[in-house]
Structures are given as C-alpha cells and as structure tokens.
Amino acid sequence: MSTNQQIILNTLLDQQKNNLGSTLKEDDYFHLFVTEQVLKNLELSYDELLEGIVDNGGDGGIDSIYTFVNSELIQRDSVLIDGKRNSIIDVYIVQSKNTSGFGETPIEKCISSANDLFDLTKSIDSLRTVYNSDLLANIDVFRKQYLHLASKFPVLRFHYYYASKGVEVHDNVKRKVDNLRNTINKHFDKAEINFEFLTASKLIDLSRREQIKTKAISLLDNPISTQDGGYIAIVPLKNYFDFISDENGDLIKYFFDSNIRDYQGSVEVNTGIKETLSTDNPAEDFWWLNNGITITASDATFASKRLLVEEPQIVNGLQTSFEIYNYFTISKADTESRNVLVRVVKTKDERSRLKVIKATNSQTNIPPASLRATDPIHRDIEDYLLAKGLYYDRRKNYHKNQLRPINKIVSIPYLAQIVMSVTQQKPDYARARPSTIIKNNSDYDGIFNTSIPIELYYKLIEIQQSIELSLKAFDSPKLNRPQIGDIKFHATMYAVGKLTRA
Structure with missing residues (x-):
C-alpha cells in the first residue's frame, strides 16, 4: 500500500x-x-x-x-x-x-x-x-x-x-x-x-523549495539612499558571500541571470581580484581597490543595518562576486573584516534594467557576443513568437521558472541550431556545438540578422518540432533519444529542401 x-x-x-x-x-x-x-x-x-x-x-x-x-x-x-x-x-x-x-x-x-x-x-x-x-x-x-x-x-x-x-x-x-x-x-x-x-x-x-525572491544584506553601516529609491552601501565581504549563497553554501546562480558576461576564469582582472583578497593589508580595504557590485531590484527597503532586496539581479560585478564566493568557499576565512561597495538600483521594467546592464558593463572590454541576448532582434523574435504561442527564452530560464510548457519554450542556442542547419546547410556543425554557435561572431551574424524575415524563424521552429515528434513516433526501427539528437537537424534540412525543392 x-x-x-x-x-x-x-x-x-x-x-x-x-x-x-x-x-x-x-x-x-x-x-x-x-x-x-x-x-x-x-x-x-x-x-x-x-x-x-x-x-x-x-x-x-x-x-x-x-x-x-x-x-x-x-x-x-x-x-x-x-x-x-x-x-x-x-x-x-x-x-x-x-x-x-x-x-x-x-x-x-x-x-x-x-x-x-x-x-x-x-x-x-x-x-x-x-x-x-x-x-x-x-x-x-x-x-x-x-x-x-x-x-x-x-x-x-x-x-x-x-x-x-x-x-x-x-x-x-x-x-x-x-x-x-x-x-x-x-x-x-x-x-x-x-x-x-x-x-x-x-x-x-x-x-x-522555491527560488529566493527576496534576500537581505547585512551592512557595515547605514547606506546612502538615492532619489529613485536605490541605495549605495558598504557591505562586509562575509555578509556579501552569505547574500549570494544558499543555506547549503552553494552559489545562487539565478541571481546572475541578467549578467551579460560569463565568469572569465583566470583572466587578468580576476587574478587582480584574487590577489587583493588573498593579501590582507589592514591599511587598504577591499572596496578601495575594487569597483564593487551593481544589483538591480524591483524594490529595496532598509532597516537596522539590513537591506532587503526584492528580485535581486547582479548585473555588474560577476567576476568580483565569483572571486569572493571562491575565496570564502576555499579558504574558510571566518576572520575576514574587509568590505565591498554595493549599489542597489530600482528598475521599473525590463527596458530600464537593460539600460543599467549596458551602462555598467561599458567600463570594461566586453566581447560583442556577451550583449547578444539584449540585441533588438531577440526582442523582436520574442514578441513575434509570443503571438504564435511560443516562449522565446531570451533571458535564460525565465519561462522555465514560470512553468511554461516544455515544448513551447525556445532557447536562443536551439533556434540558432535550427537556422544554421537549414539556411547554411550545416546540421553536423549545429549538432556538435549547441552552446558555442552564438559565441562566434561570423556564425551569429549569419543566423540573427534583419535580412532574414522574422516569420522564417517561426516557420523553421514549427518544422523542427514536427520533425522531432515524427522521429519520436517512428517505430521501425525505434529511435532512442541520442539517435534522434544526432539526426534531427539533418532531417529538418532535408525536409525543408524537399518542401522548397532546393
């Protein structure tokens, strides 16, 4: 029973x-x-x-x-x-x-x-x-x-x-x-x-266990409040580590969904941050030597040296955040007394948030690929597909977290694979490089550009999904998931060729 x-x-x-x-x-x-x-x-x-x-x-x-x-x-x-x-x-x-x-x-x-x-x-x-x-x-x-x-x-x-x-x-x-x-x-x-x-x-x-929508940061002292409801504050490094970690000490990755850059590993700027963290000079606080963190929020309130942040998104300072996280995770620096500068910006809507992202990230050299999700063409595709009942995952996992139907969510890499397979007739290349296609400038420019009719993106998605359903229903021989994954883009290229007599 x-x-x-x-x-x-x-x-x-x-x-x-x-x-x-x-x-x-x-x-x-x-x-x-x-x-x-x-x-x-x-x-x-x-x-x-x-x-x-x-x-x-x-x-x-x-x-x-x-x-x-x-x-x-x-x-x-x-x-x-x-x-x-x-x-x-x-x-x-x-x-x-x-x-x-x-x-x-x-x-x-x-x-x-x-x-x-x-x-x-x-x-x-x-x-x-x-x-x-x-x-x-x-x-x-x-x-x-x-x-x-x-x-x-x-x-x-x-x-x-x-x-x-x-x-x-x-x-x-x-x-x-x-x-x-x-x-x-x-x-x-x-x-x-x-x-x-x-x-x-x-x-x-x-x-x-739901995603944390609101979290508090304990401050060193009272923050400076701005006219638009934001704050500028000095935060002890350990308190910032606690803010970006869950109860198990794991990094809360979705706090960084809106950051347009991936963690860059051992690049020069990170090496400098790491050295600054590992060298504890009492005469120099960490925030003197670091640009700090920018967080967008739907709302923020302050009381008793605690800043409560609703829907936090760390839009600038990803490299600093990861280095701080690694520093405390590896070294267990319980006696750390230094601080980091944190700016909390209240944004009214998505467009305001994107402006903050672009403005705060313009101070460093960013590869063009990093700004792709904010390109106007993706907003256009998002709006067009929404009218067709599809959810374009321009902001990674936004629709997944909204519990949208799995087969109605279309990611940017997936759409890139479909377009490359058909318009450039490179299904093998698309299959082998699902996460890196859009990181290559020439590949990206050939896939997402205004010379391609926007309805073509929808049509190709429709054909691809139909092909995949047919492959799953195929009985003789019965195809398993890896086999379908290996041939689905080839099958779509072939089908479009037959449909257009190309």
Missing part, C-alpha cells in the same frame, strides 16, 4: 507533467523531475539538463552526469576553463528509479562503472564496447577539464544522488555507499564524495 508521501509525490508528478505539456514517458519524466530538483540552484535550462542525461543501455548505472567548474557548467562543446589554483570541480551524478524502493543493484552498477570511468589509465575508446556514447562523451568532458586543471590542484567533489519513490533505505543498501566511496578514492584520493538517497519525502521537500 502506498504511503501518504508516495501519493502526494505521484500527484505532484502528474500535475507538473500535465502543466508542462511533457510528452515524456513516466520513467523519463520522473528522471527529468529528479535531476531538475537536484540542480535547481545551478539554473540549467531544459536543453542543458537533457544534454547530461545518458540513460540508454550501457549507462553504468548513471542516468545523468554534469561537470561544473566554480559553478559553471562544462558541456561537450565548451572551451575548457582556465581556473586558478584550488578551483572547485563538482561532478553531479544522478540515478533515478521510478519504483517504490531502493535496491543494492543500482549502487553496485555505479561502483563497477566508477572503476572504469574514473580510471584515467583506461582510454575512452577502450570503453566503447561497454558504455554508451552519451555517457562516454560526458565522462570525456570531466576527464579533459580535470586534467586541464590538475597542475593547479583543483578541489574535486563528487555528488551522487539515488532517487526513488521509496520512503526508507535498508541498511544493506546504505552499506554499499562506502564501497563506492572507496572505489572513487582509489583513483582520486583527495576527492570528496557525497551520496544522498532521495526518498519520496525528500523529493517533495526539494520541489517545494
């Missing part, structure tokens, strides 16, 4: 699946749900979540795997991050079973695969007869990134999650976890291995 928690979880899954309009099978949707809850604070898009799913026979007991460096996702086509000494590499491995209990076999499979996948003496090619290509591609991402940073002694953390609809875990199952830890430590002796069983109750709790 099902328990109350299992009944509630099943009801929750059914409701969310229906609300999102998902066509996934129950097992597949359960895994997507679990993975989304586990990685909620890391703000992955649906495209990014799906890229990490590897369950397809030969998965070694791993249903999905993701590698992060200093909280930045590394994908198959990503440029390796040149992190600094003691950068943090997090590997998230998720296993889900749409069953009413936990078994020993899934963990035993993880132990066996860990002995292969994390043994760097075994080449990827030598493992192809045992494991599927999606798993090996994502393992290769981890291996390359780890070796790229090995000389800088990165902090390596493995996070295993085993989820089911069970309500308790038998001691015999729990004992298997030590064997998994020992196996990984045999290959990475300094690695930290965390393992968590996600019961029905825990999954419900994770799903109820």
Whole structure:
C-alpha cells in the first residue's frame, strides 16, 4: 500500500507533467523531475539538463552526469576553463528509479562503472564496447577539464544522488555507499564524495523549495539612499558571500541571470581580484581597490543595518562576486573584516534594467557576443513568437521558472541550431556545438540578422518540432533519444529542401 508521501509525490508528478505539456514517458519524466530538483540552484535550462542525461543501455548505472567548474557548467562543446589554483570541480551524478524502493543493484552498477570511468589509465575508446556514447562523451568532458586543471590542484567533489519513490533505505543498501566511496578514492584520493538517497519525502521537500525572491544584506553601516529609491552601501565581504549563497553554501546562480558576461576564469582582472583578497593589508580595504557590485531590484527597503532586496539581479560585478564566493568557499576565512561597495538600483521594467546592464558593463572590454541576448532582434523574435504561442527564452530560464510548457519554450542556442542547419546547410556543425554557435561572431551574424524575415524563424521552429515528434513516433526501427539528437537537424534540412525543392 502506498504511503501518504508516495501519493502526494505521484500527484505532484502528474500535475507538473500535465502543466508542462511533457510528452515524456513516466520513467523519463520522473528522471527529468529528479535531476531538475537536484540542480535547481545551478539554473540549467531544459536543453542543458537533457544534454547530461545518458540513460540508454550501457549507462553504468548513471542516468545523468554534469561537470561544473566554480559553478559553471562544462558541456561537450565548451572551451575548457582556465581556473586558478584550488578551483572547485563538482561532478553531479544522478540515478533515478521510478519504483517504490531502493535496491543494492543500482549502487553496485555505479561502483563497477566508477572503476572504469574514473580510471584515467583506461582510454575512452577502450570503453566503447561497454558504455554508451552519451555517457562516454560526458565522462570525456570531466576527464579533459580535470586534467586541464590538475597542475593547479583543483578541489574535486563528487555528488551522487539515488532517487526513488521509496520512503526508507535498508541498511544493506546504505552499506554499499562506502564501497563506492572507496572505489572513487582509489583513483582520486583527495576527492570528496557525497551520496544522498532521495526518498519520496525528500523529493517533495526539494520541489517545494522555491527560488529566493527576496534576500537581505547585512551592512557595515547605514547606506546612502538615492532619489529613485536605490541605495549605495558598504557591505562586509562575509555578509556579501552569505547574500549570494544558499543555506547549503552553494552559489545562487539565478541571481546572475541578467549578467551579460560569463565568469572569465583566470583572466587578468580576476587574478587582480584574487590577489587583493588573498593579501590582507589592514591599511587598504577591499572596496578601495575594487569597483564593487551593481544589483538591480524591483524594490529595496532598509532597516537596522539590513537591506532587503526584492528580485535581486547582479548585473555588474560577476567576476568580483565569483572571486569572493571562491575565496570564502576555499579558504574558510571566518576572520575576514574587509568590505565591498554595493549599489542597489530600482528598475521599473525590463527596458530600464537593460539600460543599467549596458551602462555598467561599458567600463570594461566586453566581447560583442556577451550583449547578444539584449540585441533588438531577440526582442523582436520574442514578441513575434509570443503571438504564435511560443516562449522565446531570451533571458535564460525565465519561462522555465514560470512553468511554461516544455515544448513551447525556445532557447536562443536551439533556434540558432535550427537556422544554421537549414539556411547554411550545416546540421553536423549545429549538432556538435549547441552552446558555442552564438559565441562566434561570423556564425551569429549569419543566423540573427534583419535580412532574414522574422516569420522564417517561426516557420523553421514549427518544422523542427514536427520533425522531432515524427522521429519520436517512428517505430521501425525505434529511435532512442541520442539517435534522434544526432539526426534531427539533418532531417529538418532535408525536409525543408524537399518542401522548397532546393
């Protein structure tokens, strides 16, 4: 007989699946749900979540795997991050079973695969007869990134999650976890291995954990208030670290959704920030030597040296924020007494926020690609697609967080892949580089420009989605998810060619 928690979880899954309009099978949707809850604070898009799913026979007991460096996702086509000494590499491995209990076999499979996948003496090619290509591609991402940073002694953390609809875990199952830890430590002796069983109750709790909409910053002293309701304040570094971290000490990534630049790793400016943080000179406060942080907010109020910020978005100071986060995460600097300058700007609407973003980021050299989401063409596409019932994810994960139907959300990289596949007839290039197409200026300019009729973008999306539905329904032979991923852009290019007789 099902328990109350299992009944509630099943009801929750059914409701969310229906609300999102998902066509996934129950097992597949359960895994997507679990993975989304586990990685909620890391703000992955649906495209990014799906890229990490590897369950397809030969998965070694791993249903999905993701590698992060200093909280930045590394994908198959990503440029390796040149992190600094003691950068943090997090590997998230998720296993889900749409069953009413936990078994020993899934963990035993993880132990066996860990002995292969994390043994760097075994080449990827030598493992192809045992494991599927999606798993090996994502393992290769981890291996390359780890070796790229090995000389800088990165902090390596493995996070295993085993989820089911069970309500308790038998001691015999729990004992298997030590064997998994020992196996990984045999290959990475300094690695930290965390393992968590996600019961029905825990999954419900994770799903109820909403994004933080309002958070307080404790100030050094009373702030300066501006005529438009904003504030300028001096904030102790530790208090700022607490502001950008959740209760588990993890970075709140969605506070940075509006920042137009990615964390730049060990570039000159970050090296300078890091050196300033690591050199504690009592005669020089940190905010004297740093431009500080700019935060936009829908509202902000002050009382008792605490600034309450509603819907905070850190639009300038991402590099400083990441360095402060890494500084406290790695060094555990509990005695830190220095401060950082924080500006809180109240914005009335999206257009005002974009003006602040562009203005506050103009002081440094920013690649043109960084401003792309704010280009007028994307606002035009967003408005046009909305009228057609589609949600253009110009601001990453905005519509995902609004619980829009999965099949109605169109990301900028996905649209870029479709357009490149058809108009430039490069489906192989588009498939291989989902996250980097729009980072190349020449590729970007050929995909998003006003010479392309705006209705063409919609038509191509419509054709692509129709092709993907047809491939999923194809019976002879039955195509799995990786196979569909490999051919869907080729099929769309071919279909458009036939339709236009090109």
